[in-house]
Amino acid sequence: MERTTIDLWFGAFVAAGFAALLVLALKVGNLGAERATQTYRVEVRFDNIGGLKVRGPVRSAGVLVGRVADIHFDNDRFQAAVTLALDKRYAFPKDTSASILTSGLLGETYVGLEAGGEDKKLADGDRIQITQSAVVLEKLIGQFLFSKAQDDAPAKK
């Protein structure tokens, strides 16, 4: 087939488009290395997960060690059942505790893991027993106002 300059330009144009898509997928988006890392799944039950979302981060000592894989409501125990996908490179003791935390005052909600002291490590499909739910700001304020009112009530009499 004969070749023209137009073919060259068309090829370059389409190639540039694919290159941009690749950059957006791998460098800007999250289609990159994350999926390649091997993970093991651990289940946690919380009374209240606050604003936690699927794909939210799991951190231990502030370092990203995994992602939230799934969140659903356990209708038998009326709790939130959260599945964490933890990086295989990190192993945690069986008595590790999990809590729902927020980075900063307005930041994203994440699951914080605090390592325990046991020798046995968490394996795929295990459940973390010790959990701490999200702090609900409205409840805290409510409690504060309530106790404040109780303190003030006798003084007025």
Next chain:
Amino acid sequence: MLERLRRPLERLGANFIDGIWRIGVMARFFGLVIAASGTSFNRFRLVMREVYFTGVLSLIIIIVSGLFVGMVLGLQGFETLQKYGATESIGVLVALSLVRELGPVVAALLFASRAGSAITAEIGLMKTTEQLTAMDMMAVSPMARVIAPRFWAGVISMPILSLLFSAMGVFGGYLVGVVLIGVDNGAFWSQMQAAVDFRYDVLNGLVKAFVFGIAVTVIATFEGYDAPPTAEGVSRATTRTVVTSALVILALDLVLTAFMLRAEG
């Protein structure tokens, strides 16, 4: 009093009816273009030639504007994020606003004014100089030979241009955020990667660009094909292409965004 109001009211009504009429004719025109698309794919070189004129030649304006938009977003974002001590999120801000909104929309607006107006003027002038009629006389369908290749070229070019715009914009944001201001390089990219979802953000942006590509090229080719065969008619048609495209792009963007954001859980 009533007499004086009659003329403007009549003109308003005539314009309104004309507008509705044009929508109907444009829909029929769109159907005809699709029906006449066979030639474009059998002789793909026709489309490639138009991709060169509408896409490749728009590259410079798209790349330069993308770079500048990204840089401005970086500067403006830094200014505001600094107040909350969250300057590392600048990458998230730049990438999300570009990939979701600014990439497709601004690229489409630029595409409409750079390539859409040229398509309208070219087809309008072909009509004025009776080239389209001549083609018809030679049993060459202008729909298949002239209009459809330009339509498909726009549909192919638009998503590519939008992707390039977004990529260049992120690079511009990187230049300002990391190189110029000194935000931490690792945090810039890692926060961006944590926040930008490929399917939800990048692919949805691509769908938008695709829809805008269809809208702009249909408007551009239709206005050219429908232009009164005079110098003034072509000039008006060209103006109308740019104005209508801009309005349609922004209106479609609202509709598409409403559809896409609803799914967020």
